[in-house]
Amino acid sequence: xxxxxxxxxxxxxxxxxxxxxxxxxxxxxxxxxxxxxxxxxxxxxxxxxxxxxxxxxxxxxxxxxxxxxxxxxxxxxxxxxxxxxxxxxxxxxxxxxxxxxxxxxxxxxxxxxxxxxxxxxxxxxxxxxxxxxxxxxxxxxxxxxxxxxxxxxxxxxxxxxxxxxxxxxxxxxxxxxxxxxxxxxxxxxxxxxxxxxxxxxxxxxxxxxxxxxxxxxxxxxxxxxxxxx
Amino acid sequence: xxxxxxxxxxxxxxxxxxxxxxxxxxxxxxxxxxxxxxxxxxxxxxxxxxxxxxxxxxxxxxxxxxxxxxxxxxxxxxxxxxxxxxxxxxxxxxxxxxxxxxxxxxxxxxxxxxxxxxxxxxxxxxxxxxxxxxxxxxxxxxxxxxxxxxxxxxxxxxxxxxxxxxxxxxxxxxxxxxxxxxxxxxxxxxxxxxxxxxxxxxxxxxxxxxxxxxxxxxxxxxxxxxxxxxxxxxxxxxxxxxxxxxxx
Numbered sequence: 106x107x108x109x110x111x112x113x114x115x116x117x118x119x120x121x122x123x124x125x126x127x128x129x130x131x132x133x134x135x136x137x138x139x140x141x142x143x144x145x146x147x148x149x150x151x152x153x154x155x156x157x158x159x160x161x162x163x164x165x166x167x168x169x170x171x172x173x174x175x176x177x178x179x180x181x182x183x184x185x186x187x188x189x190x191x192x193x194x195x196x197x198x199x200x201x202x203x204x205x206x207x208x209x210x211x212x213x214x215x216x217x218x219x220x221x222x223x224x225x226x227x228x229x230x231x232x233x234x235x236x237x238x239x240x241x242x243x244x245x246x247x248x249x250x251x252x253x254x255x256x257x258x259x260x261x262x263x264x265x266x267x268x269x270x271x272x273x274x275x276x277x278x279x280x281x282x283x284x285x286x287x288x289x290x291x292x293x294x295x296x297x298x299x300x301x302x303x304x305x306x307x308x309x310x311x312x313x314x315x316x317x318x319x320x321x322x323x324x325x326x327x328x329x330x331x332x333x334x
Numbered sequence: 335x336x337x338x339x340x341x342x343x344x345x346x347x348x349x350x351x352x353x354x355x356x357x358x359x360x361x362x363x364x365x366x367x368x369x370x371x372x373x374x375x376x377x378x379x380x381x382x383x384x385x386x387x388x389x390x391x392x393x394x395x396x397x398x399x400x401x402x403x404x405x406x407x408x409x410x411x412x413x414x415x416x417x418x419x420x421x422x423x424x425x426x427x428x429x430x431x432x433x434x435x436x437x438x439x440x441x442x443x444x445x446x447x448x449x450x451x452x453x454x455x456x457x458x459x460x461x462x463x464x465x466x467x468x469x470x471x472x473x474x475x476x477x478x479x480x481x482x483x484x485x486x487x488x489x490x491x492x493x494x495x496x497x498x499x500x501x502x503x504x505x506x507x508x509x510x511x512x513x514x515x516x517x518x519x520x521x522x523x524x525x526x527x528x529x530x531x532x533x534x535x536x537x538x539x540x541x542x543x544x545x546x547x548x549x550x551x552x553x554x555x556x557x558x559x560x561x562x563x564x565x566x567x568x569x570x571x572x573x574x575x576x577x578x579x580x581x582x
Contacts, residue, residue, distance in 0.1 A: 241422030244385060245436050245485075246412035259426050 135309065139294075143313045146290035149208065149280045150317070153215035154273055161220045162265065165227025166253065175228070182221035190218060190279050194286045211280070211288025218279055219272040226268025230261030263332045270325035277318040281310060336399060338363050338493055338525045339384055343393035346379050346549075353379045355549045356393060361493075366519060366526045368536040370571065371546035377529045380546070381495050384527060385414040398492065412436055415486030415494040415524075419501045421478050423470040429455070429481050430466040436489040454484040457521070459514060476507035483518070496528040500535070512538055533571040537561070545571070 161182075168175045185193070194214045197204045203213045234257050242256045258265075284292030294310030297303070337360035346354040354376040361367045369377035382388040383395045386402045394401045402410060423432050433454055434447045442450070455462045458480040470478055479499060486494055500508045512535060519526070530536055536543050537557045545553040545560070547567045555563055561572065 235420075235422070235425075237418060237420035237422035238424060239422075240387070241416065241418065242424070244387060244411055244416040244418075246408045246410075246439060248408055251439065256424060 139309055139313060142289065142291050142293055142310070143317070146277075146280055146292075146314065147317065149211060149215065149283055149288065149290050150273070150276050150321075153212050153219060153276055153280070154269070156212070157216045157219035157223060157272060157276075158269060160216065161223035162227050164220075165224045165265075166231065168224075168228055169231045169257075179221075179224065179228075182224050185217040186221045190214070190282055191285065193217065194282055194288075198286060206287040208283070208288050210286055211283035211290075215276050215280055215283070219276050222268040222271040222275070223265070224268075226264050226271075227261065230264030230268075231257045233264065234260045263329055266325065266329045266332060270322065270329060273325060274318050274322050277314060277321060281314055337361055337396070338398065339527065340396040340399075341380070341383075341393070342396065344380075344383060344390040344395050345392040346376070346383065346388060347391045353549050354383075354390075357546075357551055359544055359551060359554065361525060361527060363525050364523050365541040366528055366539055368528045368530060368540035368543045369546060370530060370533065370536045370540075370543050372531060374548075375546040376549035377531075377546050378497055379549075381497055381527060381529050384493065384495055385416060386410045412440065412489060413491050413493075415488075415491040417479075417482050417486045417494070417496045417499045419498045421470075421482040421499075423478055423481060423485070425470055427469075428466065429460070429468050429470070429473070430462075432470065432481055433484045433488055435485060440489055450488060451484075454487055455481075457487070457518065458484045460484070474507075475503045476511060479503060479507075479511055480514070483515075487518075487522070487524075492525065494524050494526040496526060498530055499528075501530070501532075508535075515539055533574050537575075 164178055168178050188196070194211065197210045197214055198206065200210075204210050238256065238260070239252070242252050247255065280288075280290050281292035281295055283290045284296050291310040291314045294306050298306030298308075298310065339361040341357045341359040343356045343358055344354065345352065345356050357376075357380055359367075369380055371377045379388060383390055383402065384397065386405065386407050389395075389403055394403075396402070397405065397410065397414070424435070427435070430448075430451045433451045437447045437450055451466065452462045455465060460477065460480055465473075465477070465481075470481070473481065482499065500511045503511065516539065518524070528536075528539055537560065540557050543553075543555055543557060543560045544551055545555075545565070545568055552567045553560070553563055553565045555568075560568060563569075563572075
């Protein structure tokens with residue numbers, strides 16, 4: 106855990122650049138600022154999704170083997186998602202180790218938020234593998250891990266990928282709230298725009314965020330369709 | 335000659351329900367033992383105890399003289415071929431990859447697997463050129479079942495288990511598959527245990543028929559003896575053959 110956070114703060118040169126000036130200095134710097142905050146936003150999303158996938162896919166596989174844990178694991182992820190996202194970010198600030206102001210807290214919140222769709226689709230995808238296929242794999246003498254890697258994961262891949270796609274698109278939108286707790290990203294424009302009733306500022310944050318979401322949706326959709334063959 | 339598979343007072347129960355009642359039976363090398371019975375008679379349960387998908391709650395099932403519980407479960411399954419009605423081909427594998435599953439698990443080298451797959455596809459009547467690269471979804475029911483048989487034969491198992499393998503195909507295809515089963519037995523001389531509820535199929539394929547009723551062995555007979563048996567359950571199955579269809 107420590108090492109992970111260490112490597113995260115290691116990217117500090119990219120992540121932790123001082124927040125852009127609060128003062129609006131005029132249109133000349135806007136394109137540069139959009140580019141920088143977009144990059145910032147992308148980093149938030151990529152890091153959060155990488156962690157969410159690394160946690161939720163194995164956890165999803167685990168609960169296909171341990172039915173008794175299912176309600177607890179899914180319940181936890183469910184509760185995380187029912188908390189209004191702005192509140193979840195706020196709740197984390199006083200939590201030791203993972204809390205505080207800044208990117209780390211934002212990433213924790215985004216990960217918690219992204220877990221459910223990946224977890225659920227992993228579970229459904231693997232449980233959805235035809236019983237006859239599973240039975241013949243076992244009867245042919247596949248070990249537990251061979252069954253998992255050669256049969257269950259390949260056959261569940263499309264469903265798992267669909268979950269990752271939903272989680273990614275949601276995370277791109279939710280990551281705008283990171284700015285509320287000093288996490289940076291395109292939300293900086295949006296909050297600033299709201300505060301100063303400046304539609305142009307809001308659009309400067311909302312339009313790139315929407316574009317990233319559309320692009321991610323399309324790219325992951327393509328990957329999902331190509332998986333069939 | 336020692337039995338390839340031997341049931342020694344093997345029982346199987348789930349809770350208070352006794353699915354198989356003290357079955358004693360041995361299967362000799364090269365024979366096709368057909369387990370015949372109605373639905374729920376325990377025949378599939380008996381079959382699954384041979385390759386360790388199920389273990390007897392009492393008694394023993396011996397494969398090559400050793401109780402199934404004493405076998406390494408993976409080794410046991412890899413030396414026994416298994417064909418089921420739903421076939422269970424891997425939808426993400428081509429026909430060639432499906433047939434080559436067990437050889438791949440056994441780490442055969444690629445040229446050997448390729449040669450083996452080709453031989454097997456020919457043996458089950460599928461042209462490798464035409465079928466090797468297809469996916470299961472691109473095959474008819476009968477072709478899929480042939481691939482299922484080829485897959486079960488792949489690593490040259492000592493015993494083959496068939497669980498109503500031809501139950502879901504049309505009668506014309508079924509007859510083709512049954513004839514092919516006889517050809518394969520003539521050519522390969524494999525020991526087989528075959529589960530069916532179809533008395534015609536039992537008579538056609540069996541060297542011996544074990545008739546099960548409510549989990550108990552009712553009768554063990556050659557097909558010819560079976561036709562003359564006076565046992566009531568055997569009579570019930572004979573009646574299915576005697577019934578003449580009279581079109582309106």
